[in-house]
Amino acid sequence: MRTCTATFHFDEKVHKLRRQYVYNETVEYGGNSRINYDTKTIEPKDTNTSNQFAASTISDSRVDWHTHPAQCVKGLCTLGIPSAVDLENIFVLSLEGPIAHLVYSKEGTYLIRLNRAFIKRFRDDYDHNEFCSYICQLRTTFGDLYENFLHSKNKNYPSFRSNWLSAAQRLGFEIHFFQGDTVPDVQLVYPCDYKGTSSQTPSSLVFHDPKNYFKPSGCTKCKK
Ligand SMILES: [Zn+2]
Numbered sequence: 001m002r003t004c005t006a007t008f009h010f011d012e013k014v015h016k017l018r019r020q021y022v023y024n025e026t027v028e029y030g031g032n033s034r035i036n037y038d039t040k041t042i043e044p045k046d047t048n049t050s051n052q053f054a055a056s057t058i059s060d061s062r063v064d065w066h067t068h069p070a071q072c073v074k075g076l077c078t079l080g081i082p083s084a085v086d087l088e089n090i091f092v093l094s095l096e097g098p099i100a101h102l103v104y105s106k107e108g109t110y111l112i113r114l115n116r117a118f119i120k121r122f123r124d125d126y127d128h129n130e131f132c133s134y135i136c137q138l139r140t141t142f143g144d145l146y147e148n149f150l151h152s153k154n155k156n157y158p159s160f161r162s163n164w165l166s167a168a169q170r171l172g173f174e175i176h177f178f179q180g181d182t183v184p185d186v187q188l189v190y191p192c193d194y195k196g197t198s199s200q201t202p203s204s205l206v207f208h209d210p211k212n213y214f215k216p217s218g219c220t221k222c223k224k
Contacts, residue, residue, distance in 0.1 A: 004192040006040055007185050014044045015109075015183045021067045022104045025049075030066030036197045037190060045199055062199065063100045063186065070106035079157075080105035081164055082112055084142035087173065088135060092216055094119050100186050107161075109184050111176040116189075118172035134171075136222035141167050 021029040032045035042063050066086075068078045082090075082103045093099045094114040103110040122134070145167060149160040168175055178184040 002192045003189050005187055005189050008035065008040045008042050008188050009185045010042045010183055011044070012183050016181070018065065018067060018104050019109075019181050022070050022106060024071070025067070026069050026071045026073050028067050028069065031064065032199055033063040033065070034197050034199045035063060035188065035190075037194045038196065042186065043197070062098065063102075063188075065102035065104060068103060068105040078105075080107045081161055082110055084139060084146065087112070087142065087168065087171075088138050088216055090114065090173075091119075091134075091138065095123050098189065100188070102184065108180050108182065109178040111178070111184050111186055112168075113174050115172045115174050132216075132219035132221075135216045135219040138171060139222055141171065 018029070027049050029047060029049045031047040034043040034045050036043055068080055068082075070080075071077075082101075086101070086103060090099065090101045090112055091114060093101075098113065098116065098119075100111055100113045103112065122130075142164070145160065145164055149155065149157075152160075165175060165177075176184070176186075
């Protein structure tokens, strides 16, 4: 199978609408996408709201998204950056096939995915202990960063954010940031003969038949 790489664009109007959810709504929105391989565009599929301020639901479509509301509710504000749970979900879903996830937040739009070589190594040589130890590493790293930020006197968000981004990169994530309302685009790898529209990873790129291998809920014994 020959694979091609191309830049896929997001629809500007759709993007604008999602940015409006961030600015105007106090609940999270999220949804799936369809990938149009002919026009090289990412088209919207379903849009849902959890009706919750912070929900961290991520679907299993290959390019999906959710919002972090910019508005605060009763003095509680969500942070713009993707949460530890967001990263954990993105990692677990990536083990089944390449996924790109967008988090729309007040400072801009984050496009997150796992480094392909990293995830392939992980998956080709799958070991459940290693899986849990990586999950624990995610929980501890981002949990600690978050706690430190929360309990710091000056709550320096830019510095917290930059530490957070470097930690994510060290742990195998690729994060592209599109400032403010900038429309994101994404590079996708796909079989060159792939035509039409799909919301799934082309089967030739799926890493394995989704089974019950990857259950982060079983990773309970993270050392503190
Ligand atoms: Zn989130």
